[in-house]
Amino acid sequence: MHSATAFAPASVGNIGVGFDILGHTIDGPGDRARVRRIDAPKVRIAEIRNQTVALPTEAERNTAGAALIALREALALPFGFEVELDKGIPYGSGMGGSAASAVAALVAANALLESPLPHAALYPFALAGEAVASGGYHGDNVGAMLLGGIALATPERVLRVPAPATWHCVLVHPDAALETRRAREALKGAYALTEFVAQSAHLALLLCGCHLGDASLVRAGLADVLIEPRRAPLIPGFARVKQAALDHGALGASISGAGPSVFAWFDSLAAAIAAAPAMRAGFAEAGLASESFVSPVNGPAASLVA
Amino acid sequence: MHSATAFAPASVGNIGVGFDILGHTIDGPGDRARVRRIDAPKVRIAEIRNQTVALPTEAERNTAGAALIALREALALPFGFEVELDKGIPYGSGMGGSAASAVAALVAANALLESPLPHAALYPFALAGEAVASGGYHGDNVGAMLLGGIALATPERVLRVPAPATWHCVLVHPDAALETRRAREALKGAYALTEFVAQSAHLALLLCGCHLGDASLVRAGLADVLIEPRRAPLIPGFARVKQAALDHGALGASISGAGPSVFAWFDSLAAAIAAAPAMRAGFAEAGLASESFVSPVNGPAASLVA
Numbered sequence: 359m360h361s362a363t364a365f366a367p368a369s370v371g372n373i374g375v376g377f378d379i380l381g382h383t384i385d386g387p388g389d390r391a392r393v394r395r396i397d398a399p400k401v402r403i404a405e406i407r408n409q410t411v412a413l414p415t416e417a418e419r420n421t422a423g424a425a426l427i428a429l430r431e432a433l434a435l436p437f438g439f440e441v442e443l444d445k446g447i448p449y450g451s452g453m454g455g456s457a458a459s460a461v462a463a464l465v466a467a468n469a470l471l472e473s474p475l476p477h478a479a480l481y482p483f484a485l486a487g488e489a490v491a492s493g494g495y496h497g498d499n500v501g502a503m504l505l506g507g508i509a510l511a512t513p514e515r516v517l518r519v520p521a522p523a524t525w526h527c528v529l530v531h532p533d534a535a536l537e538t539r540r541a542r543e544a545l546k547g548a549y550a551l552t553e554f555v556a557q558s559a560h561l562a563l564l565l566c567g568c569h570l571g572d573a574s575l576v577r578a579g580l581a582d583v584l585i586e587p588r589r590a591p592l593i594p595g596f597a598r599v600k601q602a603a604l605d606h607g608a609l610g611a612s613i614s615g616a617g618p619s620v621f622a623w624f625d626s627l628a629a630a631i632a633a634a635p636a637m638r639a640g641f642a643e644a645g646l647a648s649e650s651f652v653s654p655v656n657g658p659a660a661s662l663v664a
Numbered sequence: 665m666h667s668a669t670a671f672a673p674a675s676v677g678n679i680g681v682g683f684d685i686l687g688h689t690i691d692g693p694g695d696r697a698r699v700r701r702i703d704a705p706k707v708r709i710a711e712i713r714n715q716t717v718a719l720p721t722e723a724e725r726n727t728a729g730a731a732l733i734a735l736r737e738a739l740a741l742p743f744g745f746e747v748e749l750d751k752g753i754p755y756g757s758g759m760g761g762s763a764a765s766a767v768a769a770l771v772a773a774n775a776l777l778e779s780p781l782p783h784a785a786l787y788p789f790a791l792a793g794e795a796v797a798s799g800g801y802h803g804d805n806v807g808a809m810l811l812g813g814i815a816l817a818t819p820e821r822v823l824r825v826p827a828p829a830t831w832h833c834v835l836v837h838p839d840a841a842l843e844t845r846r847a848r849e850a851l852k853g854a855y856a857l858t859e860f861v862a863q864s865a866h867l868a869l870l871l872c873g874c875h876l877g878d879a880s881l882v883r884a885g886l887a888d889v890l891i892e893p894r895r896a897p898l899i900p901g902f903a904r905v906k907q908a909a910l911d912h913g914a915l916g917a918s919i920s921g922a923g924p925s926v927f928a929w930f931d932s933l934a935a936a937i938a939a940a941p942a943m944r945a946g947f948a949e950a951g952l953a954s955e956s957f958v959s960p961v962n963g964p965a966a967s968l969v970a
Contacts, residue, residue: 377857379865496861510872512865515884517872548854551683554890555802558864559685559818565868566816566823569875578821584860 361394364465366660368447368651369454370529370621371498373508374582374612375560380519381454381498381615382508383657384529389455390444390663391422391462395470400438401426407442410535411449417441418490421456422463425487429467432483439467450535452615457499458660460487465504465660477504477659481516492538499615506659508568522571525609525655526630530599530637531619532646536592541616544588557584573609573625580610580623593618595644602640606633623655667700670771672966674753674957675760676835676927677804679814680888680918681866686825687760687804687921688814689963690835695761696750696969697728697768701776706744707732713748716841717755724796727762728769731793735773738789745773756841758921763805764966766793771810771966783810783965787822798844805921812965814874828877831915831961832936836905836943837925838952842898847922850894863890879915879931886916886929899924901950908946912939929961 367388373380396402401417417423426439441463447455464480464487484500501511508519563579566572590596593613603611603622607629611622622637624630634650641648673694679686702708707723723729732745747769753761767790774780790806807817814825869885872878896902899919909917909928913935917928928943930936940956947954 376864376868378861379868510865510868512869512884515869517881519872545857549857549860551851551855554855554860554863555684557860558682558867559816561864562682562685562816562867562871563818563821565871566825566875569872575823578818 359470361392362466362469363390363392363663364462364660365390365663366458366462366465366503367658368458368529369499369502370527371452371454371615372585372613373564374580374586374610375557375564376498377585378496378498379511380508381502381511382527382655383502383506383659384453384527384651385653385657386651387446387453389446389458389462391459391466392442393463393466393470394440396438396440398438399436401430402438402440403443404440405442406445408445409449410445413449421460421487421491424490425460425464425483426467428483428486429464433471448531448535450537451531452536452613452617452619453529453531454499454503454615456491457484457488457503460484461500461503461660465662469662478516480504485513503660507656519565519568521568521655523654523656524626526624526627527621527653527655528603528624528630528634528637528650529614529619529621529653530634530641530648530650532595532641532648534594534618534646536616536618538616541589541592544592545585549584553584557582576609576623580612582612586612589613589617595641595646596620598640598643599637602636603633606636608633627652665776667698668772668775669696669698669969670768670966671696671969672764672768672771672809673964674764674835675805675808676833677758677760677921678891678919679870680886680892680916681863681870682804683891684802684804685817686814687808687817688833688961689808689812689965690759690833690957691959691963692957693752693759695752695764695768697765697772698748699769699772699776700746702744702746704744705742707736708744708746709749710746711748712751714751715755716751719755727766727793727797730796731766731770731789732773734789734792735770739777754837754841756843757837758842758919758923758925759835759837760805760809760921762797763790763794763809766790767806767809767966771968775968784822786810791819809966813962825871825874827874827961829960829962830932832930832933833927833959833961834909834930834936834940834943834956835920835925835927835959836940836947836954836956838901838947838954840900840924840952842922842924844922847895847898850898851891855890859890863888882915882929886918888918892918895919895923899926901947901952902926904949905943905946908942909939912942914939933958
């Protein structure tokens with residue numbers, strides 16, 4: 359096989375209380391990568407289609423390119439890769455776009471290896487790809503995309519966190535971009551230990567709720583008291599969108615990744631479907647058009663496409 | 665029934681990475697409370713035996729007394745309680761002594777009610793008792809004592825976290841006291857977000873490891889990078905004791921509660937038994953006599969005694 363195409367879904371980074379370490383995928387939008395084996399021992403970005411802003415085409419500065427460079431170097435591959443990307447995730451949306459390009463390219467390139475690796479083994483290369491966009495090694499988006507569903511992702515490892523199939527997510531993406539860099543600047547400064555204790559209690563409740571399938575624990579835990587207060591002012595309409603979700607029975611709602619997209623979890627598909635228009639109305643009141651996605655919390659993993 | 669006696673076991677507060685929210689009990693040492701119903705609508709501390717420092721005997725300032733006052737007020741009881749305490753946990757040991765007195769008194773008093781409550785329903789009163797000793801509402805010790813095993817305890821709720829029966833803890837108590845107040849002062853100051861992200865990754869790995877029974881996740885997670893570096897200088901010999909545990913295959917080791925006791929987790933009873941003398945030798949090198957306890961991580965809950 360000399361070329362392969364893969365799809366990586368969008369994802370909700372952080373899941374509110376798991377800053378940089380928790381993420382889950384969304385069924386629907388995503389990025390697609392077509393990767394071709396080339397004789398030249400290098401990685402080339404041949405084309406990027408449907409981009410909302412101009413992304414770097416030097417392989418070293420492109421997340422897909424950097425991921426494949428890391429893969430090539432680690433495996434000492436004698437051949438190279440040429441990549442075409444079809445962006446389905448808007449830039450600066452908080453839906454994991456930079457991660458999805460890296461993961462889609464890796465999954466496609468992996469299929470071109472003599473002995474393809476399990477997805478989890480691609481994690482270090484996906485982290486290296488993500489790092490060129492964000493400047494840090496956080497795997498909440500790439501980890502979820504590689505494994506599917508909810509992932510716990512640390513710099514050293516990634517594992518899947520179980521959750522009931524009935525739990526659903528609404529992700530609302532307003533027609534606005536927020537640069538990750540700017541969203542990270544809002545987090546500068548010192549933190550109090552009491553903030554950490556409250557947030558870590560919420561994180562622990564969320565994780566136990568997922569493992570036990572206990573929605574009441576998630577309802578108690580899915581409340582970001584550390585990051586959200588510092589970033590919410592960057593997102594017009596955030597408070598209204600969140601409140602609309604809670605008014606419709608959400609287990610919790612917060613910022614997806616670095617924003618401006620907002621997500622909410624529900625314990626049924628019906629509740630999620632009912633809440634989505636109300637959440638969009640919250641952005642509309644702030645003058646922002648938006649689109650919404652309803653997905654199982656256990657969203658899909660990245661995969662090869664025909 | 666007009667009197668009852670209960671025993672509450674010692675506990676490992678914080679479990680390193682769950683500051684103020686995680687704890688587990690230890691099979692062996694503990695406090696005992698004998699509670700008598702009295703006609704007077706008040707709570708009296710009649711006697712405290714085997715105390716290593718003089719503890720408050722005004723009910724309002726004693727953790728057992730304050731817990732029973734909270735119970736009386738919440739249930740609008742027409743009668744009062746008189747309490748005798750037998751301390752089995754030394755003051756300032758980091759083994760949950762103040763919590764154990766409160767929990768033992770509550771479990772005994774509960775048996776004297778017309779309709780005794782489930783242990784989890786005693787949690788708010790135990791928190792109120794613990795607060796008079798520590799000045800804050802953290803239930804890591806009382807929560808574990810009420811439920812047994814590992815507890816996740818937030819100010820609003822407590823639940824048990826499962827763990828394999830084969831996992832064991834070594835708790836080493838040096839012949840030295842460290843006031844919780846002084847240990848808390850070492851935590852003053854500002855914290856960096858990066859510290860919290862690292863610690864929360866460890867907390868998440870520990871919790872997933874417990875739920876999944878995966879010792880490798882606990883080995884990755886049971887490393888306190890937030891609190892331990894600030895408190896370790898208060899504990900002579902700490903680094904040696906910890907290293908001795910790790911050299912004997914510990915999944916991780918850290919400070920029990922506010923210290924100076926040190927705990928380590930092992931994935932077998934045999935490993936724990938082998939490590940205990942080496943850990944004590946670490947304190948001995950620092951000139952401190954010590955005693956050690958080996959217990960399942962799933963230690964007992966507080967209970968009535970004949």
